[in-house]
Amino acid sequence: MISQDQYSDIAEAWIDMANSERNAYRLGVLDAWMLTAVGEVAGKDIIDLGCGEGRFSRMLAMREARVVGIDCCKRFINYATAHRVGGDSYQLGTMAELPCAEQSFDLAVSYITLVDVPELQPVLREAYRVLRPGGRFVVCNLMPMVTAGNHWIKDDAGNKLTFYLDNYFDESIREMPMCGGVVMNYHRTLSTDVNAFLATGFQLIGLQEPKPTPEQCMAYPDVDDLLRVPLFAIYDWRKYGEG
Ligand SMILES: C[S@@+](CC[C@H](N)C(=O)[O-])C[C@H]1O[C@@H](n2cnc3c(N)ncnc32)[C@H](O)[C@@H]1O
Numbered sequence: 001m002i003s004q005d006q007y008s009d010i011a012e013a014w015i016d017m018a019n020s021e022r023n024a025y026r027l028g029v030l031d032a033w034m035l036t037a038v039g040e041v042a043g044k045d046i047i048d049l050g051c052g053e054g055r056f057s058r059m060l061a062m063r064e065a066r067v068v069g070i071d072c073c074k075r076f077i078n079y080a081t082a083h084r085v086g087g088d089s090y091q092l093g094t095m096a097e098l099p100c101a102e103q104s105f106d107l108a109v110s111y112i113t114l115v116d117v118p119e120l121q122p123v124l125r126e127a128y129r130v131l132r133p134g135g136r137f138v139v140c141n142l143m144p145m146v147t148a149g150n151h152w153i154k155d156d157a158g159n160k161l162t163f164y165l166d167n168y169f170d171e172s173i174r175e176m177p178m179c180g181g182v183v184m185n186y187h188r189t190l191s192t193d194v195n196a197f198l199a200t201g202f203q204l205i206g207l208q209e210p211k212p213t214p215e216q217c218m219a220y221p222d223v224d225d226l227l228r229v230p231l232f233a234i235y236d237w238r239k240y241g242e243g
Contacts, residue, residue: 005074007073010179010180011075015053019055025231025232028219028223029212034111037140038136041107042065046068047107047130048060048070048109050071051071053076053079057069058083065107072093097122103129105135106136107131110127110137110139116184124197128239134239138236145168145190146231148167148174172187202239206236
């Protein structure tokens with residue numbers, strides 16, 4: 001087990017959830033926004049940082065990309081390897097020390113994983129190192145305003161009244177219930193996050209706040225939260241240089 005691994009104890013429950021309708025934010029909203037953000041991927045070399053059990057890596061590989069998924073949870077890597085669809089392969093490792101040569105990828109993706117890392121800078125340096133000049137780093141993460149509090153205030157009947165935001169400038173660990181266990185979220189402010197990318201040398205070329213369509217709300221009723229509170233952001237970062 002790699003020291004950053006928080007998922008081993010909940011790995012089976014996570015795999016079960018990831019492949020079910022309960023994965024509503026991703027299935028119902030975020031996947032479509034992420035696929036739009038990455039654009040055409042056929043023939044591209046992509047690294048998926050914190051690939052989990054591999055569902056987004058598989059989606060990219062099915063679109064004819066060559067994908068390397070990295071995760072620090074052995075059970076996830078075993079599952080992803082057993083469910084390869086073609087151009088995808090998986091390695092146990094940490095995003096903070098990638099087992100990859102420099103300038104070997106056109107695109108890096110992080111799909112809700114940076115909130116899991118205690119220190120951002122080593123991960124960003126590694127992403128920058130393995131990208132080719134002009135390569136992009138598409139990052140979906142929980143909004144910093146959300147990681148500060150991360151729960152709804154509800155009435156006695158369970159209706160969501162308002163989203164809780166407090167202690168925003170307290171950059172400390174928040175415990176997050178997940179799949180019957182708890183994972184640590186490393187809350188950072190928006191300026192800490194953005195300035196860490198800029199300091200690494202990335203240039204921000206796009207920013208999206210995913211919202212569901214009426215059809216998506218019909219198909220996945222839970223996702224209408226996103227019409228009230230921007231739970232997620234998708235950043236499109238670019239490494240300097242000619243692409
Ligand atoms: C919230 S899950 C997201 C998984 C996947 N990207 C998805 O969207 O389904 C976060 C993932 O990041 C991985 N992770 C967290 N810290 C890591 C690190 N330092 N190095 C590699 N993987 C890490 C976890 O093991 C977990 O699989």
